[in-house]
Every structure is written in C-alpha cells, then in structure tokens.
Amino acid sequence: MQEIVQGVPLQHYIWLSAILFSIGVMGVLYRRNAIIIFMCVELMLNAVNLMLVAFSRYHSGTTGSSAQVFVFFIMAVAAAEVAVGLAILMMVYRNTKSTDIDFLNRLKF
C-alpha cells in the first residue's frame, strides 16, 4: 500500500485537490440551487482532506498519522454539519417552495 501511494508524486495529489477545490468554488459561485451549492461545499472540504492525507503520508511516512486522525475529525464534523444544513434547507423549501438562493435575500438589516 505504501508503495502504491508513494508511486504517485506528491505534485499530482496537490494538482488533483487544487482542481477539486476550484470545481467546488466555481460550483458555489455559479449555481443557484442551494442543494448543488451544498454539494460543492462538500467537494471543497474533501479536496482539503485529500491534501491533508497526502502531505501526512509524504512528510511523516509511516510513523506520524496525526493529520489522518485530523481528517477523521473533519469528516465527523462535516457529517454533523450536513445534517443541520439539510434540515435548514428542508425548512426553507417548506416555507418558500424553492431552493433558489437568490430568493433568500432577506438576511439584511
């Protein structure tokens, strides 16, 4: 397993996560549907996770694994956040019959 992971140069992992992150950002910027935006946010999150794991493997070898543990925490928190976020979306949809975020522009003074 160690060999397979390290067979790929670190740069490739960085590029992959940069691309995933950019896709996420673009998705959030261009899409109007709240659910899609939500998914894009998750994408960005996982791009970061990937980066963390890769760096952990390349820099600490087999001895250190704190970054990987850190990733598990991010996943757990993300899962909790998804639950809350989806619940909010659900309520928004019930009240407005729409998931278009341009419709939700009343959050101002």
Place this chain on the structure above:
Amino acid sequence: MAQLAWLVPLFPLLGFVIIGLANRNLSKSVTTLIGSGSILASFVVSLLLFFEKVSQPTPTTVHLFDWITAGNFSAKFSFLIDPLSTIFLLVITGVGFLIHLYSSGYMHEDDGFRRFFAYLNLFVFFMLLLVMGDNFVVMFVGWEGVGLCSYLLIGYWFENTDYNNAAKKAFIMNRIGDLAFLIGIFLIYQHLGGIDFNTAFNITNLANLAKGNPSAITAITLCLFIGATGKSAQVPLFTWLPDAMAGPTPVSALIHAATMVTAGIYMIARSNALFSLAPLTQDIILYVGLGTALLTASIGLFQNDIKKVLAYSTVSQLGLMFAALGVGAYSAGVFHVVTHAFFKALLFLGAGSVIHGMGGEQDIRKMGGLRQSMPITFWTFVIGTVAISGIPPFAGFFSKDQILAEILAHKGIGITAVAMIVSLMTCFYMFRLLFLTFFGNFRGTQEQKHHLHESPLSMTIPLMVLAFLSTVGGFIGFPHGIGHEMGIHHWLDGFLAQSVVITPNHFTAGQEWTLIGVAVGLLAGIIFWAMKTYVTDGKIPVKDSEMEGLQKVIYDKYYVDETYNRLITKPLNQISSGISNFIETKIIDGGVNGIGHFTKWLSSGIRTIQTGNVDLYFFAMTISAMLILIIKLFDK
C-alpha cells in the same frame, strides 16, 4: 445519644416536605397526624437529649458536614448540644407540639389547612436550627428562616391587603435587625478569627481582644444587640409585633409569643462571654429593655383588641428579659423565656378559643360574661393571667421575681422601681382583659350569644396542659435565699452553669421574703382596683371616637407608627421617586438609548453593503481570498 441530635430538626423538615408536596392529596386528619406527629417525635428526641445533659452537662458538638470552607474561613454544619440549647429545644418542640394540636382544631374549617401545617413545620425546623447551630452561620440560617416563616404566616390570609402589609412590615423590620446581626458576625470573624462558638467565645482570645481593642467587643455586641431588637421586637424596631397579630392565633402563640421572638434572648445568652466584656452594651440593653417594657405596657393598658393586649404584653415581657440580660443575669432571662413561653402560649390559645367561640370577634368591649359558656377556657385563662401577673406560686412569679432581684442587686432601687411599675401595669391590663372578657354581662349580638360554645377537645387539651405547666413551671427556679433555707435548689441556675455565667446569690431569705411581700401586696392592690373598676362598677372602655387626651395618645400607640412613617418611610419614598424620575429615565434610559442611537448613526452608511444576497457574499469572499494569496505570492 447526642450524636442523634440531627433527628430533632429532621422530623419537622420531613413533615414540611411531605405536607408541602402532597398538599391537596392529603386528608386533613393525615395532615394533622404528620404535622403534629413530626413535632412530637422531635420532642421525644429532645427529651432524651435533655436527660442526657442533666446527667452529663458538658457540651457536645455534633458535626454533620463541612459546609463552607474558603481559605482560613470555615463554617461547619454542626450542632451544639448543651444545657442552654436543650432547654430551648424542649420549649420549642413541647409548646410547638401543643400548638400544632390546637391548630388542628382551630384551623379545621380553613381552606389552607395543609399550607398552614406545612409553614408551621418549616418554622419549627428553622427555629431548631437557630438554637442548635454550633456557629453563627448556622444560627443565621435559622434566624433568617424563622423570619421568612413569620412573614408567610402573618400574611397567611393573603387576600386581605392589611394582613399582607403587616407581613411585609414584620419582614422589613426584621431585615433591618438582620443586617446588623450579619455585620456583627463579620466583625466576630475579623476580630476573633472564627465564627464557631468555640473560637468566638474562647477565653484567651477574648481576653486578648479585651486588652488590645475593647471597642471592638462593644461594636460586635452592639451589632448583635441591634439584630436582637429586630427579632425580639424591642425599641426602636418593636412596631411590627403588634401588627403581626394579623396571622392566625396559633401563629401568634407559637411564633410571636413563645419561640421566635425569644431568639434574640437566646442569641445574647449564647454570646454571654462576649456581652459580659462589654459593660456599655449591657447598660444599653438594660435601658432599651426597660424602656420598651414601660412603653408597651402603658400602651397595653388601653387596648381593646384581645390579641393586641397580649401582643403588647409580649413586647413588654421581652423587654423585662432584656433588662435581665442587661444586668448580666442570663439565667434569669432564659428562665423567664421558659415560663413566658408557657403562660403566653396559654393566654394566646385561650384568646384564640374565645375568638373561635365568638365567631371571629376580637374586641373585648363586645364580649363579657363568657365564664359560663366557656368554663375550661375561663379557668385556664385565669391561671395564665395569674401566672403572668407574678402571683405566687405560679410560674411567672418565680422568673419575674428573680429578674427584679437581679436588677435590684446590680442597679439599685430606682431602676428596680421602673421594672416594678411595668409588672404592676402588666397585672392591671391582664386582669382588665380577664374581667372584661369573662365577667359581667354579654355585650355582643344575639347571634353571637347563640353561637357561643366551648371549644373542641383538640383545643382545650393544650390549654389544660399549658395551664398545668404555667402553674408548676416556676419551681425549676426556686429563689436562692429562701430555697437555701428550705433545702430546695435553684435547679435551672445549676443546670445552665455549663452554658452561661451564673450570677452569685445576692440576698438572704429575709430580704427575699420582703421583696416578695412588697410585690404581692402591690399586685393585690392592683387586682382589687381592676376588679372594682370593671366588675363591681361594670365600667366598659369607651368607643374609639369618644377617646380624648392622654388616653387617645396611648390608645393610638403614641403615634410611633405615624412618626416612623413621616421620618423614614415618606422621605425614603420621595427620594426613591425622585431617583426613579430623574436617574432612571434621564441617565440610565438616556444612556442606553444614546448608545443605540450612536451605533445606528455610525452604521447608517456601511449597512447598505449588506444586500442579503448570498451569491454576492460568496463572490466577495472568494475574490478576497484570491487577492490575499496573490499578494502573499509577490510579497517575498
């Protein structure tokens, strides 16, 4: 056995919790059983404790748990069982039980029967804490607790605004004293290094302080005494007690005559080591006590409400007890507390029985001739009256005689004459009350006359027991001189020797006989005069509107309440309303609103940026993040 002392306050607490929580689900008889039974159980344990102390009078400390510990300060939740506290335990639980029993008859028709019993049990619990506590903090908890229960029970019929006001008055007056008591405790901690009785009354500690800083002891004792004036209704804080008669009669008997109001006496007797070192405070106590006794006894002469007469008589008797404490005769003061608890509870319960029979009437001008229809109440009331007047061999005679003798020995004939006048006035108004209520012809309405009846057994049994105690209770303190000749000990002095300083015997038997002879002769004259005025001549006090001159001034209680109103309440109200109009509206409200307006003004330009469009926000965020990265890239 002493280690089981925690059972004593536990029973009433349990009673309170059960009755208080189960409330509507309990039948009246079960409530009576729990309410009175818990006090009876405490009484039994108290008796066992008492007999243990009789055979082995050294004080025992019962440590339950550490309560507050901070730095050097430590307040333990522990009890002190010694002769002084066991005497009070017996009075509280014994008289308390009788009054609980009485209440079950007296309050039987009342809707709040269970609430009443819950409050009464709570009161007994706090009162027991007060006298059992082995440091000033536990004592203070009890002290505050009984104040609370007194408030709850005075305002027991809360639909009546006057009663509520009386309750508030009692509570506030007490609070004034409590504050001084609290400051006294702080001072004790500061100067003596501890608030438990062992440390505070340590002889070497006190001797050092008396040598180094005698004014500190005066300050401490003065603060404690002001606390006592609040709880025990002395000048200038006495006006709440007569108003406290708004509560049901058993409450007046238990709280405002037999137990709670004697808390001040207990506290001073308990702190006798401190007070004995402060001659200035002792003199103040003596004069305040005598002044109160004289003032309120004279008010009592013209009152026409059966409970008000007894209330003023209570204040006046408390004044005598304080006078005894003021000359250092702590054991005489405690002795009078005990006998007073018997006959004053008896008189109040008797008055309650009369009010019960009269269907709520309290004005003695509308009574008269109740002797035939209420024989048990009449005879017990006679015993109570004779006992409080100080006629031998009833209880009040021994304790009052000892107080008079102590004052005579310490302060001479002049001061003693004042105390003597007080006790003559007491005799007069008590016999006036007795004659107007039970002799002559009935002066109420036909309906009341028809309704007249003797009270049920649950009410008359406590009367009879208390009458018995009022008759024989005085023998625990037989006069020294005479007793020495006859071979009878002054038992109480010997018993209390472990707790308080006992003054030595001053008089020979001959001198004591003279003192008694003079007192009895004067009393006989007074009784004869009262009898001639109210029975033979059949005089009846005039209506309120027909009073004039000095009589009116005294009937209106020397306008003390009105003076307090004008001097303290009104100015305070004016200052408060001034503050509420100016500081509250202009400064506080203005300040808060001003900050709001300022912030609003400051942000009026920037707030247009907030469009509420999530898209835009995210765009701005991304661009900003990118900008930061780019700047970082070139900024090497």
